[in-house]
Amino acid sequence: MRRRGKLFVISGPSGGGKTTVIRELLRRVPRLHRSVSVTTRPRRASERHGAHYQFVSKEQFTRLRRQGALAEWARVHRAYYGTPETPVRRVLALGEDVILSLDVQGARQIRRRFGRQAALIFLRPPSFDHLRQRLLKRRTETPEAVRQRLHAAEREVACAAWYDYVVINHRLRAAVDHLKAIVTAERLKTDSGREDAKRTH
Numbered sequence: 001m002r003r004r005g006k007l008f009v010i011s012g013p014s015g016g017g018k019t020t021v022i023r024e025l026l027r028r029v030p031r032l033h034r035s036v037s038v039t040t041r042p043r044r045a046s047e048r049h050g051a052h053y054q055f056v057s058k059e060q061f062t063r064l065r066r067q068g069a070l071a072e073w074a075r076v077h078r079a080y081y082g083t084p085e086t087p088v089r090r091v092l093a094l095g096e097d098v099i100l101s102l103d104v105q106g107a108r109q110i111r112r113r114f115g116r117q118a119a120l121i122f123l124r125p126p127s128f129d130h131l132r133q134r135l136l137k138r139r140t141e142t143p144e145a146v147r148q149r150l151h152a153a154e155r156e157v158a159c160a161a162w163y164d165y166v167v168i169n170h171r172l173r174a175a176v177d178h179l180k181a182i183v184t185a186e187r188l189k190t191d192s193g194r195e196d197a198k199r200t201h
C-alpha cells in the first residue's frame, strides 16, 4: 500500500531563518516539496514571482479564498497569505511530502484540517536579540516594520508550546540536522494514531 504523504509545517518569527533552513532541508531530503504560497505583500527585490510566492492583488486573493482554493490563509503583518490546496493535495496523493512555512494561525488551520497527517515544527531563534540583529541586517524592512515583527515574534514564541516539535536555530547545520531527524521519524511512524485507523481496530 502506498504511504500517505505528510505535511511538515514550519513556523517561527520573521527573521528567524525559516527560509534558509527550509532551502537546506530541501537540498538534503528527497521526496519533500515546498508549497508556494499566494500573498498580497509587495515583492522584495530578491524574490521571484512563482518561486518564493505568487504575488497577487487583494482582489485575486479574495477570489481564491471565496472559491475555497486555499487550504489555509491568514493576515500577517498587514498582508494576506494563503496556501493553494490543489498542489498540496497532488503531492500528498503521490505519497510524497510537503513543507509549508506558515504563521501560527495557518499552522492551527492545517492541524484542524489534516490532523496528525501534519507535523508542526516551531523554529525558535536563540534569543530576541539575535532576532533583532537578523532583521536589521536583512535591511528589507523599515524600522517600524522591524518593531512590528519583533512584537509579533513575542506573541508567536508563546505559541511554541502547542507545536509537536521545537527546534532552536542557533547554528544552521544543527537546525537542519534536527529537522531532518524529525522528517525521518515522521516517515517511520505508523498510522495508529489516525482517527480512521483507530476505528478499524
Ligand code: 5GP
Pocket: 010, 011, 012, 013, 014, 018, 037, 038, 041, 072, 073, 074, 076, 077, 081, 082, 083, 101, 102, 103, 105, 106, 107
Ligand atoms: P514574509 O513576508 O516574511 O515572507 O512572511 C511573513 C510570515 O508569513 C512568515 O511567518 C511566514 O511563515 C508566513 N507565511 C508565508 N506564507 C504563508 C501562508 O501561505 N500562510 C500563512 N498562514 N502564513 C504564511
